[in-house]
Amino acid sequence: MNTVVELMCAHRSIRQFAQQPISPGQLEQILLAAQSASSSSFLQAVSVIRVKDMAKRHQLVRLCGEQAYVASAAEFLVFCIDFHRHRSLVPTAKTGYIEQLLIGAIDAGLMGQNALLAAESMGLGGVFIGAIRNDPEGVSQLLDLPELVVPLFGLCLGYPAQSPDLKPRLPLQLVLHEEQYQAPDPCQFAAYDALLAHYYRGRGETGPVRGWTDQLEKILSKEARPFMFDYLKRRGFALK
Numbered sequence: 001m002n003t004v005v006e007l008m009c010a011h012r013s014i015r016q017f018a019q020q021p022i023s024p025g026q027l028e029q030i031l032l033a034a035q036s037a038s039s040s041s042f043l044q045a046v047s048v049i050r051v052k053d054m055a056k057r058h059q060l061v062r063l064c065g066e067q068a069y070v071a072s073a074a075e076f077l078v079f080c081i082d083f084h085r086h087r088s089l090v091p092t093a094k095t096g097y098i099e100q101l102l103i104g105a106i107d108a109g110l111m112g113q114n115a116l117l118a119a120e121s122m123g124l125g126g127v128f129i130g131a132i133r134n135d136p137e138g139v140s141q142l143l144d145l146p147e148l149v150v151p152l153f154g155l156c157l158g159y160p161a162q163s164p165d166l167k168p169r170l171p172l173q174l175v176l177h178e179e180q181y182q183a184p185d186p187c188q189f190a191a192y193d194a195l196l197a198h199y200y201r202g203r204g205e206t207g208p209v210r211g212w213t214d215q216l217e218k219i220l221s222k223e224a225r226p227f228m229f230d231y232l233k234r235r236g237f238a239l240k
């Protein structure tokens with residue numbers, strides 16, 4: 001493995017941070033790396049909002065399900081899909097298509113991962129915050145987001161104050177399909193369930209042993225964020 005691949009494979013989310021700032025030079029490099037990600041049709045359909053103000057950070061903690069690290073991280077960045085910029089430049093631009101939502105979401109994901117990886121290469125750590133979508137109207141108001149701008153995820157960054165174990169991923173043979181899709185055999189997941197249960201126990205979790213399948217049953221037993229479709233339509237997305 002070369003050092004870049006080693007770094008990628010050593011990723012773990014960091015949720016406890018030292019009280020040490022990220023230098024302006026480091027942050028600039030992280031954002032340059034983020035912007036260097038590929039962009040679908042080169043639309044560059046993403047804006048990043050850096051939230052420094054601690055009063056706002058504490059409001060974001062509340063809006064993100066009381067995740068304290070949104071405030072304790074040295075930096076908090078909100079990655080937003082942004083077609084407002086395009087509409088400002090080209091007032092006749094046609095917007096509102098599901099495909100544009102996909103384009104923006106993919107661009108943002110690529111940028112976010114580049115940002116986190118760049119940070120990790122500097123000895124920093126971080127965690128994405130999908131809970132930024134728990135109350136998207138509240139976040140939109142707090143960050144003064146115009147129409148055609150939607151917050152997709154946050155990113156906490158800072159110097160790690162913890163060293164969590166690596167979280168085991170699915171075995172590659174269950175993810176990689178040769179030539180054509182191969183329907184999964186549920187029996188093949190038993191060993192992975194056991195591995196993940198072992199990982200959770202190692203994290204000090206008590207209670208019933210949880211594997212990946214148990215997690216899926218819980219998470220997929222109900223619709224997540226049922227307000228999202230209407231919110232997106234109000235922001236000018238997912239109309240057609």
Ligand SMILES: Cc1cc2nc3c(=O)[nH]c(=O)nc-3n(C[C@H](O)[C@H](O)[C@H](O)COP(=O)(O)O)c2cc1C
Nearest residue numbers: 011012013014015067127128129130131132153167
């Ligand atoms: C888009 C996205 C949103 C996430 N949202 C949260 C979040 O709100 N809170 C959190 O603690 N972790 C969040 N995570 C982190 C995942 O829980 C974590 O990546 C996953 O459990 C794998 O663990 P690892 O990153 O340590 O390998 C998010 C990850 C992604 C990619």
